Amino acid sequence: MVDAAQQPPAVHAEQVRKVFPPAEGVIADSAAGTVALDGINLTVQPGEFVSLVGPSGCGKSTLLRIIAGLTDASAGRVSVNGVTVSGVDTNIGFVFQDPNLFPWLTVRQNVAFGPNMRGGRRNPHAGDVDDLIARVGLGAFADALPQHLSGGMAQRAALARALVNRPPVLLLDEPLGALDAFTRMAMQDELRNLTRRYNTTTLLVTHDIDEALYLSDRVIIFSPRPGRIQEEMVIGSGFTRARNAPGFVERRLRILETLHFAPTEADLPESVGNWKI
Amino acid sequence: MRVKSVLNASAPLLAAGGAYAIHRYWPDKIPLSASQTFPGLLGAVALVWLAYLAASWWSARLRQRAGEVAPLWAAALAGISLWQVVTGKMGLLPMPFFPGPDRVFSVFGVSSEVSMLAIGTLHSLRLLATGFICGSGAGFLLGVWIGWSKRANFWGMPVLKFFGPVPATAWIPLALVLFPTTFGASAFIIGLASLFPMIVLTSSGIAGVRHSHLEVARTLGADQWQLIRHVAIPSALPSIFVGLFMALSASFLTLIVAEMIGVKAGLGFYITWAQNFAEYYKVFAALLVMGVFFSGLMSALFAVRSRVLRWQQGVIKW
Numbered sequence: 001m002v003d004a005a006q007q008p009p010a011v012h013a014e015q016v017r018k019v020f021p022p023a024e025g026v027i028a029d030s031a032a033g034t035v036a037l038d039g040i041n042l043t044v045q046p047g048e049f050v051s052l053v054g055p056s057g058c059g060k061s062t063l064l065r066i067i068a069g070l071t072d073a074s075a076g077r078v079s080v081n082g083v084t085v086s087g088v089d090t091n092i093g094f095v096f097q098d099p100n101l102f103p104w105l106t107v108r109q110n111v112a113f114g115p116n117m118r119g120g121r122r123n124p125h126a127g128d129v130d131d132l133i134a135r136v137g138l139g140a141f142a143d144a145l146p147q148h149l150s151g152g153m154a155q156r157a158a159l160a161r162a163l164v165n166r167p168p169v170l171l172l173d174e175p176l177g178a179l180d181a182f183t184r185m186a187m188q189d190e191l192r193n194l195t196r197r198y199n200t201t202t203l204l205v206t207h208d209i210d211e212a213l214y215l216s217d218r219v220i221i222f223s224p225r226p227g228r229i230q231e232e233m234v235i236g237s238g239f240t241r242a243r244n245a246p247g248f249v250e251r252r253l254r255i256l257e258t259l260h261f262a263p264t265e266a267d268l269p270e271s272v273g274n275w276k277i
Numbered sequence: 278m279r280v281k282s283v284l285n286a287s288a289p290l291l292a293a294g295g296a297y298a299i300h301r302y303w304p305d306k307i308p309l310s311a312s313q314t315f316p317g318l319l320g321a322v323a324l325v326w327l328a329y330l331a332a333s334w335w336s337a338r339l340r341q342r343a344g345e346v347a348p349l350w351a352a353a354l355a356g357i358s359l360w361q362v363v364t365g366k367m368g369l370l371p372m373p374f375f376p377g378p379d380r381v382f383s384v385f386g387v388s389s390e391v392s393m394l395a396i397g398t399l400h401s402l403r404l405l406a407t408g409f410i411c412g413s414g415a416g417f418l419l420g421v422w423i424g425w426s427k428r429a430n431f432w433g434m435p436v437l438k439f440f441g442p443v444p445a446t447a448w449i450p451l452a453l454v455l456f457p458t459t460f461g462a463s464a465f466i467i468g469l470a471s472l473f474p475m476i477v478l479t480s481s482g483i484a485g486v487r488h489s490h491l492e493v494a495r496t497l498g499a500d501q502w503q504l505i506r507h508v509a510i511p512s513a514l515p516s517i518f519v520g521l522f523m524a525l526s527a528s529f530l531t532l533i534v535a536e537m538i539g540v541k542a543g544l545g546f547y548i549t550w551a552q553n554f555a556e557y558y559k560v561f562a563a564l565l566v567m568g569v570f571f572s573g574l575m576s577a578l579f580a581v582r583s584r585v586l587r588w589q590q591g592v593i594k595w
């Protein structure tokens with residue numbers, strides 16, 4: 001019997017460091033190159049939804065890419081479900097900020113790409129393609145080419161494509177960053193439903209603090225480059241996820257404070273001066 | 278509006294009638310060919326146009342299409358008529374180098390000539406197909422390799438840069454030594470002519486595949502071969518088609534050169550052969566056949582491209 005405590009963490013990073021060597025045409029921080037990440041320790045439990053926020057350039061994307069096996073770490077160790085990451089693995093789904101749909105394939109063919117690469121019809125998930133397309137609300141567009149989709153639709157197709165393999169771990173790199181506010185809110189709900197439904201462990205990089213608070217069980221705040229974990233905020237299951245709930249606003253301010261963006265007394269008009277916490 | 282469209286639709290008929298009248302009643306400087314093929318052709322064109330109009334009575338699409346092509350048909354007929362005026366009717370151009378349409382089309386009324394042209398076309402097609410398919414096929418494979426593998430690119434590019442600009446026809450002496458038959462040698466030269474544009478455009482298309490597409494495919498479980506087959510090649514297809522077009526034009530040129538200097542069959546051979554007898558009207562007839570043949574192949578390739586690259590329409594206009 002394996003109980004929950006003995007189950008290996010879904011994602012485990014230990015003292016991860018990443019240095020990009022100086023290269024032609026790339027502005028490095030020093031002659032030794034750019035230290036993108038330093039001393040990252042991170043443990044994500046199965047089924048957990050964790051968000052990473054931090055200033056741009058602090059290495060969030062780099063960390064996701066290391067976990068996905070797309071980039072090697074310079075030092076440290078990363079494991080997914082107890083297995084050390086040594087290359088790209090289909091146990092991990094990845095959604096980029098750009099939907100990156102293959103323009104020569106229809107929505108259905110794009111979503112079916114993963115199963116097709118891994119056994120075609122014999123793949124156990126080949127039958128899930130249409131189901132997932134319907135679930136992300138693209139049923140009527142299954143045969144459309146990506147060029148005919150709006151940004152939000154394309155990103156939903158990309159989400160379906162990553163999820164059809166039923167990866168136990170899903171990595172999302174600012175997937176909703178390019179969308180307008182309304183589409184984004186609708187997709188946040190969709191994302192929550194889908195990851196809940198499949199009990200997918202999710203790591204979300206976002207620059208939208210509300211999004212992080214709204215979706216996550218835990219928010220991790222990075223320092224500016226070289227990226228280090230500066231603070232962790234456990235949201236907890238009792239948390240009211242309404243965007244205007246008092247706890248929500250309070251936590252948002254705390255994150256902003258950590259990121260040195262909190263409004264100071266001088267920034268606030270007289271009438272809301274009592275907002276300070 | 279109505280009057281205008283009726284006039285437009287009947288323009289080819291008027292042009293055919295006018296061309297016939299000029300052919301029949303304008304006094305000749307150079308004796309008219311006894312052959313009735315040219316006036317017959319004018320009549321046939323008029324009949325085909327009438328049938329087209331009749332069919333478009335029922336189909337709105339055909340009607341629109343007829344309206345679009347009517348001026349082109351009329352202009353083509355007028356051009357042929359002008360050709361007759363300048364040559365036979367007014368005698369402005371030296372004979373026998375510039376025969377009129379009556380004389381050129383007379384070739385198509387002689388069954389032995391028609392069968393020679395037909396057999397010539399088939400010979401040309403066989404040689405062209407052999408050379409083009411082998412050359413562009415090899416060019417495709419090498420292009421994929423050079424575009425994908427850094428090492429193949431490192432060693433292959435200098436060779437390509439060095440030999441690529443050398444015209445394929447410059448290899449003729451070598452080809453004749455290497456191959457026992459002139460057919461083999463010519464197919465080799467045509468293959469070489471299609472090889473280089475194909476390698477260059479395929480490899481640049483493959484090398485230009487978006488890195489992010491490859492990464493997505495890898496996270497979805499594609500292995501190296503699947504990346505090439507399902508990501509790199511599809512995304513390189515627009516460039517590959519440009520390579521195919523260049524390869525096809527290069528192989529036309531090489532085909533005719535080969536047939537004019539070595540191969541004893543084909544349209545190019547027919548032209549040199551007719552020229553030796555100073556039968557220039559046959560030269561022109563063969564040129565007409567060649568025009569139909571080559572433009573037909575080009576159109577076929579265009580049609581394939583439109584089908585295969587449907588996903589690209591609207592992204593890039595061409």
Ligand SMILES: Nc1ncnc2c1ncn2[C@@H]1O[C@H](COP(=O)(O)OP(=O)(O)O)[C@@H](O)[C@H]1O
Nearest residue numbers: 020026034036055056057058059060061062063
């Ligand atoms: N391939 C690379 N080569 C060199 N430097 C890179 C590369 N990728 C990222 N970096 C650098 O690493 C730092 C972190 O980048 P990134 O992970 O994209 O940050 P974030 O996603 O948090 O905005 C940046 O300074 C960036 O310039």
Ligand SMILES: [Mg+2]
Nearest residue numbers: 060061062173
């Ligand atoms: Mg980033």
